[in-house]
Amino acid sequence: MGRTGLIAAVTLREALRQKLVGLLVLVAAGLVVGVRGLRDFNFGAPELKFIADFGDGAIAGFGAVLAIVLTAQLFFSEIENRTALTLLAKPVWRTEFLLGKFIGVAVVLVTFCGTLIATLAVVLGQREAGLRLEQPEAFAIGGAVNYGALVVAAWLHALKLMLLAAGTLLVASFAQTQIYAVMMGFAGFVICHLQGFAHGAYERSGASVMLMPAKLIHWVFPDFQRFAVEAGGDGSAVALGRLTIYAAGYTAVALGLAVYVFRRREV
Amino acid sequence: MTDETEAAVELEGLTKDFATGLRGVRLRAVDHLSLRIGGGEVFGLLGPNGSGKSTTIKVILGLLAPTAGACRVFGVPSDRVESRVAVGYLPEAPNFYRFLSGRELVAFYGRICGLSGAKLVARVAEVIAWVGLTEAAERRVGTYSKGMLQRIGLAQALVHDPRLVILDEPTAGVDPIGTAAITTLIRGLKAQGKTVLITSHLLAQIEEVCDRVAILDRGRLLVSGTVAELTAPSGGGPDRLSAAEREELNHWLAARGKSPTALSAQSTRLDQIFIEHVARNRPKEREESA
Numbered sequence: 001m002g003r004t005g006l007i008a009a010v011t012l013r014e015a016l017r018q019k020l021v022g023l024l025v026l027v028a029a030g031l032v033v034g035v036r037g038l039r040d041f042n043f044g045a046p047e048l049k050f051i052a053d054f055g056d057g058a059i060a061g062f063g064a065v066l067a068i069v070l071t072a073q074l075f076f077s078e079i080e081n082r083t084a085l086t087l088l089a090k091p092v093w094r095t096e097f098l099l100g101k102f103i104g105v106a107v108v109l110v111t112f113c114g115t116l117i118a119t120l121a122v123v124l125g126q127r128e129a130g131l132r133l134e135q136p137e138a139f140a141i142g143g144a145v146n147y148g149a150l151v152v153a154a155w156l157h158a159l160k161l162m163l164l165a166a167g168t169l170l171v172a173s174f175a176q177t178q179i180y181a182v183m184m185g186f187a188g189f190v191i192c193h194l195q196g197f198a199h200g201a202y203e204r205s206g207a208s209v210m211l212m213p214a215k216l217i218h219w220v221f222p223d224f225q226r227f228a229v230e231a232g233g234d235g236s237a238v239a240l241g242r243l244t245i246y247a248a249g250y251t252a253v254a255l256g257l258a259v260y261v262f263r264r265r266e267v
Numbered sequence: 268m269t270d271e272t273e274a275a276v277e278l279e280g281l282t283k284d285f286a287t288g289l290r291g292v293r294l295r296a297v298d299h300l301s302l303r304i305g306g307g308e309v310f311g312l313l314g315p316n317g318s319g320k321s322t323t324i325k326v327i328l329g330l331l332a333p334t335a336g337a338c339r340v341f342g343v344p345s346d347r348v349e350s351r352v353a354v355g356y357l358p359e360a361p362n363f364y365r366f367l368s369g370r371e372l373v374a375f376y377g378r379i380c381g382l383s384g385a386k387l388v389a390r391v392a393e394v395i396a397w398v399g400l401t402e403a404a405e406r407r408v409g410t411y412s413k414g415m416l417q418r419i420g421l422a423q424a425l426v427h428d429p430r431l432v433i434l435d436e437p438t439a440g441v442d443p444i445g446t447a448a449i450t451t452l453i454r455g456l457k458a459q460g461k462t463v464l465i466t467s468h469l470l471a472q473i474e475e476v477c478d479r480v481a482i483l484d485r486g487r488l489l490v491s492g493t494v495a496e497l498t499a500p501s502g503g504g505p506d507r508l509s510a511a512e513r514e515e516l517n518h519w520l521a522a523r524g525k526s527p528t529a530l531s532a533q534s535t536r537l538d539q540i541f542i543e544h545v546a547r548n549r550p551k552e553r554e555e556s557a
Contacts, residue, residue: 001378014364014366083362087379089328090379264332266330
């Protein structure tokens with residue numbers, strides 16, 4: 001295992017000891033498991049679709065909190081506890097340090113998405129079996145759960161959360177406080193979700209004054225709407241490959257900038 | 268073996284400025300510092316708080332880039348990662364991953380420095396035994412006392428058998444027994460032929476273990492030399508007499524039942540040298556306090 005791998009392993013171990021990680025996983029899993037108790041709030045949607053959408057939302061929401069807060073916490077714990085000082089006084093590149101931190105967080109995020117999607121699949125499977133007995137006619141015309149789409153959703157969530165973690169690491173590389181990195185991370189999360197709508201709206205309105213800044217934001221910030229399962233195309237390997245390259249490109253740029261900034265930072 | 272003619276650390280006109288505000292005001296932490304620390308020597312870097320010791324150490328470790336001047340470690344510029352291959356560092360008031368055991372911690376840093384397999388296992392056991400933590404090696408670092416943290420810190424600094432060991436205030440906050448243990452360990456490093464760069468406020472400890480010292484204040488080098496040179500008698504002792512005069516003096520003392528050693532010159536203690544030089548560098552403050 002190289003130095004990056006060693007730093008990633010110790011980061012992962014530290015992450016798993018964080019109470020926040022356990023709390024978020026438990027709450028998100030609790031919501032996914034307990035969603036059947038909330039089916040009265042389905043706004044008329046079919047029950048299985050409601051369960052799937054609710055579970056998907058829980059993963060997206062709690063995953064975003066996990067990605068932003070955990071990344072900032074693990075980075076600043078190294079700086080504030082001065083463990084980074086001892087580590088960077090060894091023959092370690094700052095690139096290796098940051099990549100190790102990122103990989104450690106990324107493993108947590110992928111595990112989080114995988115675990116919760118698996119939980120959601122179990123909940124959907126149980127309810128689907130029950131509904132097949134109660135209302136067999138409803139399944140005669142389709143309506144069965146697409147479990148393949150759940151795997152796609154897990155991957156898309158993981159891509160988005162890793163991108164969010166890379167963005168937070170970029171902010172943390174120059175931020176002086178953890179709270180600033182967290183706030184900027186959430187601001188970035190909102191911008192990345194809304195910028196696609198804003199860009200589309202200005203394009204349709206033809207308002208050239210706002211179109212240029214909207215275009216700039218559209219290029220600078222990744223569009224998180226692309227990672228919604230419905231927007232993920234037909235779920236084919238080609239569509240997933242494109243999204244993976246899109247996310248990897250932005251992640252690489254964010255990490256590259258983070259390394260550039262962190263190399264000049266006093267530890 | 269350490270080549271004693273090779274410089275472990277060379278600083279040439281090292282200057283480090285920090286920006287202190289948005290208006291471009293800069294604070295000079297290190298001011299044209301030139302030093303050479305030879306291989307195999309124990310070198311003490313002294314100075315009051317804010318004198319630039321820690322900044323100098325950070326530059327040597329490549330943690331800070333100098334504003335001007337050059338810093339080389341075993342001939343390699345300190346901004347290159349290779350310059351740290353043969354360097355071990357114990358920071359002031361060290362803090363480590365609290366969830367690792369002492370053995371896991373030292374092994375982690377050993378792996379970071381490229382050790383692996385049986386060599387790593389043997390070396391980890393060796394340094395842990397050397398710092399006297401074998402019995403506590405399986406305990407989590409979070410449960411260690413301050414003195415134990417210093418010792419495990421020393422173990423991680425030594426695990427890859429570095430040629431240069433940098434100890435930043437190794438006895439800060441440690442009780443007298445722990446301090447004595449660390450002093451013994453530093454003597455052990457010297458016996459192993461390691462170059463040791465040490466900063467400390469305990470001047471008696473520095474005087475005891477260091478071959479050479481340098482005193483800094485406000486980033487500037489005030490004085491440097493061997494401990495013997497700096498603490499040598501400033502004149503007036505019997506050594507300055509001719510052989511005949513000394514003979515006459517000894518007779519005079521013997522007639523009064525005194526030993527000739529009664530007139531041996533009083534050497535100056537390092538703390539006196541330190542205070543004198545720092546006070547001389549701060550005439551304005553001296554006037555104000557007067």
